[in-house]
Amino acid sequence: MFQPASQPEIIRSNQKDQFYVDFLRNSLADICQSLAGPRVWARWRKELDVLGEVLYFGLTTVAGYQTLGEEYVSILQVDHAQRAVPNIKRRLALVLMYSCSPYLLDRLLAYIPKLLETDRAAERISPERRQRISKMIPVLRHAVAIIQRTHMALFYLRGVFYHLAKRWTGIQYLLVRRGPGYGSMKPSFKVLAWLSLIQLTASLLHSLYKIKAGQGTVTTGTETTSESDLKRVVEDGRGTNPALRCPLCLETRRNSTATPCGHLFCWECITEWCATKAECPLCREKFQLSRLIYLQNFDSR
Template sequence: MIPRYSFPAAQQAQIIRATQRDGFHLFTLKDQTESVLRSWLGTRWLTRWEKEVDLIVKLAYYGLTTGLAAQTLGEEYTDIWQSTTSGIGVSQRSRLALILLPVLSTYVVARLNLRHPPGDSTLGKVRQSLPATLEIAGEVNLALFYLRGVYYDLVKRVLGIRYHSSVAENPDSRPPSYSLLGVLLATRLAYRLISWLRFRRITADPSKDISGKESQTPAGLNASPEAFLDDRSLSSILSVRDPESKPPIPAEEDEGTILDIRAIPEEIRDSRRCTLCLEERTNGCATDCGHMFCWDCIVGWAREKSECPLCRQSISLPQLIPIHNL
């Protein structure tokens, strides 16, 4: 067994470069996996199961490296490895927790809220706040890392797993400091806390605006009136969960058009295909950037990614435009 004092602690720059390198390899592996699955099963299937694909890719990458007590590609790139605070190697149980906790926690919370929307109960409110809570906890940990130089990952801080390096420290050089980033993150967190406290105060007393003064809006008036599409409210349309999970309907059965689809020439029908499901568009919908998709396809996509799948311009659900008779 190698004593802990035989090797210096990894520097901040080494840990950051290793994390960025692992992120690059994960992105490349996921992109290649999605390309294969898209060619085999189609874009619509991939959009529906994207979170599961991301989960499998991460489990495979870290399972074949950290799970086998080996360095990840990023750790090998910067020549660092994991060890406990006592200087001994990481146990198999800790390695398993190191893989599963960060990957499964975000996946389970996201999928649970998507499949079963949280209600107004106490448990529902807790579930709804979990993603933001995990995000804030990660930012707090990151600010501490930039200030102190250890535990880049929150799970590693909980498990007491540090990084050590085989590269000897140079007494004539001073490692770069990232304290300014820690201060900036702490400032951002303080601003978010103040904004949250103001929001809570407004929620408790709706008659006051954000500055604490009496609101000038007459009672009974809603600042954001409900929008309607024909006789249906937009909120009721967007409240449908997992619309892309419904089986695609033939274009001839599209209720969102009065066109005689069978009478349209084949070359024109080919131009009406949705690039997400690769089928002829039904219940057509246009984004702000002018691209058209099936309504169910683009709503499902926008819930996962707030960008157009073709040009990557930012989109939002309330701004999607239903197109009839096209």
């Protein structure tokens, strides 16, 4: 009788899968940049990332095979009864929820502020209600981050579901190898779990304190979203000074960053670009990612 997979096997499997997913994403990015140019890639880079992930898990999990990470550590996906491989519908639901749900949720939360700025919304929704909805968006993003971090803490405690998608579909792992150390005592991640819960609780209490103090900001780990940030996200670069546009996303620059050759981009755009090609998108001068210069307070001039 095979035993359930423990945390080390599941974590190593996911790390290995992420390596191959990143390789596939980089390959798709290179193809898109070669055929359509950097601007098209910058516009569709998130969709290409989702496509790369769907292709990888579609050719493995959906097709009924082990992923390269699962094969590396000899674990196998099983249903909640741990007696059979999940059926095709459950495997397809797992891949769609795992790969597409974060992207769709992010697009939805980014679309709501733009929808509130339309004339049709202005006619049907009062300004007070629109402002209230806009303030709820960073709260929702923070809630999603809390759910994810709580889920990870539960995984470190129990070691069953590494992703929310696996918890929702009930897919678990069995260790399908026998060798040295099989059946011995498994390493415990309980200390890491309790540290994660303590950190999560402190972060949540700090955010509640800031909301109660009326600062109007919500922190999600390392990012801070305020009303001015939301307004900047909704801004469209069309109709503004061309000198303020990012050459990659063609919108008003956010968190302006300079390359060693002197060109300016959004921090998010140029770092994602350099993750695949360590060169300037305009003049093709090669440089290391560490040489990017973030221009603090440059956008507030």
